[in-house]
Amino acid sequence: MAYLALTAAILAPLTAFAQEAADSVAPEAATTGAMIALSPAARAAQAARDAGVPVAASTWMIAAANPLAVEAGAAILADGGSAADAMIAAQAVLGLVEPQSSGLGGGAFLVWYDAETQDLTTLDGRETAPRDATPRLFQDANGEPLGFFDAVVGGLSVGAPGTPALMEDAHRRWGRVNWSSLFTAAINHAETGFTVSPRLAHSVAADAERLGRFPATAAYFLPDGTPIAQGETLLNPAYAETLRAMAAQGAAALYAGPIAEGIVATVRHADGNPGLLSLRDLADYRVIERAPVCVTYSAHEVCGMGPPSSGAMTVGQILAMVSGYDLAGLGPDSPEAWRIIGDASRLAFADRGRYIADSDFVPVPISGLMDPAYLADRAALLSGDDTLPEVAPGEPVWEHAFLQADDMAIELPSTSHISIVDGYGNALSMTTTIENGFGSRLMTPGGYLLNNEMTDFSFRTHSGGYPIANRVEPGKRPRSSMAPTIVLRDGAPVLVIGSPGGSQIIGYVAQAIIAHLTWGMDVQQAVSMPHLVNRFGTYDIEEGTSAEALAEGLTAMGFEVNARDLNSGLHAIAIGDALTGGADPRREGIALGD
Structure with missing residues (x-):
């Protein structure tokens, strides 16, 4: 090939x-x-x-979180397939070999650049709340929020999956090869077996107690009561049959009929924590095309997914606020540069917590939050020498009189990202998830795990007498931090990027864009560099890396600093005279191209 x-x-x-x-x-x-x-x-x-x-190529490239998934997508691209075709092949394999992070039981956001029309399209494949859900879904009899894992593990946290529908929608719009052929690699790996990777083995061992709660899940991940081990061969014939049905019938095979009935039965009969998902919820699921959100940074347009994702807006706000400061002159080793970035992030997260939710259910002041004048006023708050003692949401101009309280949702990381540029010049950036590691821990009869995306909603409905925008409502999509991004220059893509990582995704993606566009790092350097993330006041710095050298300077400025694991999964492709790809060394992914 x-x-x-x-x-x-x-x-x-x-x-x-x-x-x-x-x-x-x-x-x-x-x-x-x-x-x-x-x-x-x-x-x-x-x-x-x-x-x-970085890996270099001249015609096409794919970067994703597992080599087998990348090879599946690469084979499609090599045979003339589009980026949408390659994404489907890669996602089908990821759901098998990296089930803790994404799969057919989850959701995704996709950003697409069309080389022929020069249009940018964003597709919302986020999960939806069951029609029987209420705002008090995650509260006990006294109205108090449940413990996080009390809500996560079991059926209560499961929303209607969106990934299968998104795969089909992308193929209908942009596919070039036969739909059924896109599942061949995943079916072969499921039937003949794949080698358990170190990351999968570690994840299973670390979560063995929760995985052991449900018989079907335990039988797959903990055969004979022992976690699957690195290097073992793992088969999943049930997943192969699900993919065969999907290849023959399209995504409809998962939204009606026996497979859908198996999903609903798994959710509603989950021992100890049954859920509300119904066949009607699955039948009613739709992918939504939404307007992209873009911000100007360093003579580029940085574009991504709007609400219910907070990714593009929060990344965009950070970049806009820091753009007036001399980050290039300060450089990546300067505590002052990270003071500016960190406090800009805190300001952006304050707005995110109050205003951003599913815009089909609550008004979101998108234009006000992204208005250059508003962001300039917010950026002026960064002009001092020390950290901001406290931050608060701003007051953007918007068309609705609506008082809201700040969100209290917990968003823990386990997600995956795919970046692709095909031989026709199209670019795709897709972040895909089942939310927490192994999602709800419920394994369907079809051989894949179901999401726990409902716990991305706020467990509280109100605060201080005001409603929380990201509260649970029937049919609503929970707020996300996923930030699939395409960066344009003069209307053409120059960078395709995204990451897993819960709400830390926003910091990972913003940092990598700054590293590449402002500090001149190539894509591999940008995704490999040590992380520094500030969301809510404490400055998290990546332990065991050179970022720890910045701790003293940041502390002197007034930050509380915490060294910890910051496990991103950035996958990026830069587009110039050649294609260059980078894969995050913290995970197992690679970039391949020709």
Whole structure:
């Protein structure tokens, strides 16, 4: 296949590097599933990522969170498929080999650049609340919020999945190859088995108690009561049958009929925590095309998904607020640069917490929050020398008189991101999720896990007598931090990027864009650099990295600093004279191209 050629200038030395690294790393410390039989190009891409070198190509490229998924998408691109086709093939494999992060039981947001029309389209495949849900869904008999995992584990947290419908909608709009052929790789891996990667094995072991609550889930992840281990071969024939049905019948196979009945039965009969999802909820599910949200930064347009995603608006606000400060002159090693970025993030998160929710249910002042004059006023708050002692939501201009309280939703990370540029010049950025790791922990008869997206809603309905915008309502889509992004220059894409990470996604994506556009880092450097994230006041810095050297300076400015694991999963493609791809070394993904 053409994609095996991967930039010949780096293939041979990097393949040797990969073998040397595999020989020298203990199995339990490996990060890429070295026992998986991968192509030479994929192994070279792993080595490039670990060496901090971007992968180069001239025609097409895909970057995603698992090598098997990337190879499935790459094969489609090599055969003339579009970015939408490749996404479907990659997502089908991700749901098998990385089930803790995304799959057919979850939802996604997709940003598409069409090379022929030069149009930007954003599709909302977010899950929806059951029609029988009430604003007090996650409250006890006394009106107090449930504990997070008391709400998550079981059927109560499950919303109507959107990923299958989004896959089909994308293919209907932009697909170039036969729909049914896009599932071949995933079906083969499910039937013949795939090697359990280090990340999957670690995730299962860390969550064994919750995974063990439900018999079907335990039987798959904890056979004989023991967590599946790195290097084992895992089969999923039920998933293969689900994909066969989807290949033959389209996404409708999952929204009506036996598969849908299995989903509803799994949710409604979940022992100890049954849910409300119904066949009607599945039958009524629709993908929604929404207007993109864009902001100007460094002579570029940074564009992404609007509400119910908070990603594009919050990333955009951060970038707009810092754009008037000399981050380029300060550089990435300057505490002052991170003071500006950190406090801009705090201001943006304050607006996010009060105003952003599903705009089909509550008014969201999108134009007011993104207005340059409003953002300039917010940016002026950053002009001091020390951290802001406190932040509050701003007062953007909008057309509705509506008092709202600040949100209190908990959003824990487990998501995945796919970036693709195809041979026709189209670009796709899609972030896909089942929310928390392993979602609701409910395994359907179809061999895949169901989401817990309903816990992205606020558990409280009001605060201080005012309603919370992101409260639960029937049919509503919970607010998300997913931030699939396409950056344009003069109307053409120059960067395709996104990340998992819960509400930290926003900081990860904003930082990588600043690193690439302002600090001149290539895409691999930008996704690999140590993280510093400030959402609510405490400055989280990535432990065990050079970011810890900034702690003293940030503390002197008045920040509370916390060194912790910041496990992003950035996947990025830069578009210039050539395509260059970067995959986050914190996860198992790679970039491949030709």
